[in-house]
Amino acid sequence: MDLKEQVSEILKRLRKEYPDPKTALTFGSPFELLVATILSAQATDVHVNKVTEKLFKKYKSIKDYSNADPDMLRKDVSSINFYRNKAKNIQASAKMIIERFNSKVPNTMDELTTLPGVARKTANIILSNVYGINEGIAVDTHVRRLAQRLGLTKNEDPVKIEKELMAVTPQKEWSNISHLLIFHGRKVCQAKKPMHKECVLYDICPSRNI
DNA sequence: CTCCCGATAT
DNA sequence: ATATCAGGAG
Numbered sequence: 001m002d003l004k005e006q007v008s009e010i011l012k013r014l015r016k017e018y019p020d021p022k023t024a025l026t027f028g029s030p031f032e033l034l035v036a037t038i039l040s041a042q043a044t045d046v047h048v049n050k051v052t053e054k055l056f057k058k059y060k061s062i063k064d065y066s067n068a069d070p071d072m073l074r075k076d077v078s079s080i081n082f083y084r085n086k087a088k089n090i091q092a093s094a095k096m097i098i099e100r101f102n103s104k105v106p107n108t109m110d111e112l113t114t115l116p117g118v119a120r121k122t123a124n125i126i127l128s129n130v131y132g133i134n135e136g137i138a139v140d141t142h143v144r145r146l147a148q149r150l151g152l153t154k155n156e157d158p159v160k161i162e163k164e165l166m167a168v169t170p171q172k173e174w175s176n177i178s179h180l181l182i183f184h185g186r187k188v189c190q191a192k193k194p195m196h197k198e199c200v201l202y203d204i205c206p207s208r209n210i
Numbered sequence: 211c212t213c214c215c216g217a218t219a220t
Numbered sequence: 221a222t223a224t225c226a227g228g229a230g
Contacts, residue, residue: 023226024226025226036226037226037227038227038228039226040225040226040227041214041225041226041227041228042214042215042224042225042226042227043216043217043225043226043227044217044218044224044225044226045225045226047216047217047218047225048226078216079216079217080215080216080217081214081215081216081217081225082213082214082215082216082227082228083214083215083216084214084215085213085214085215085228085229086214089228089229116228116229117227117228117229118228119227119228119229121226121227121228122226122227122228125226138226140225140226140227141224141225141226141227142225142226143226158227178226179226182226185226186225186226190224191223191224191225192219192220192223192224193220
């Protein structure tokens with residue numbers, strides 16, 4: 001079985017476990033998904049959703065974020081890690097979107113990654129979940145760990161891993177791949193304690209003995 | 211490479 | 221006490 005068939009089999013099994021592979025972050029608009037995704041760096045989605053539930057009730061429009069008192073916005077996200085940078089990036093992104101992008105969240109990789117706090121991973125999440133565009137594969141800590149454990153890469157660099165995965169999967173599946181690996185990484189193939197006995201990939205996983 | 215930097219599980 | 225959590229910028 002070559003690599004493409006291997007990945008195909010992995011996706012087939014995971015799709016059965018996780019039938020709806022889209023973001024678990026809650027949002028009501030493109031900008032809200034941008035906010036949630038910026039906040040999600042090295043934070044659990046459960047925690048992010050808890051914070052944004054209050055945040056989205058208080059800040060309704062992009063203008064509300066751009067006009068907010070920086071200290072107040074910082075306080076409103078302060079239970080999340082890296083909250084100073086994240087608050088600053090959210091406000092700066094809001095201003096840029098209003099001034100340069102006519103108050104609309106951009107729909108291209110090049111434009112999205114000009115926003116502060118937005119690189120390929122975050123941009124891929126926005127493009128796929130908001131615009132249905134498969135520009136690349138969002139590689140986060142889960143995707144990286146699972147790709148390594150499943151023997152799909154030996155790299156550490158997320159951009160290299162993204163290109164490797166893109167090379168062995170059909171483009172229409174790119175969004176599904178990252179979400180399926182993320183869900184499986186959260187529930188079963190956890191960083192500290194991979195739950196081999198509950199893993200549907202056990203028999204085809206090179207790391208089954210770890 | 212370092213820094214950012216809180217909550218939670220183990 | 222320590223590792224980890226939907227990373228990104230300098």
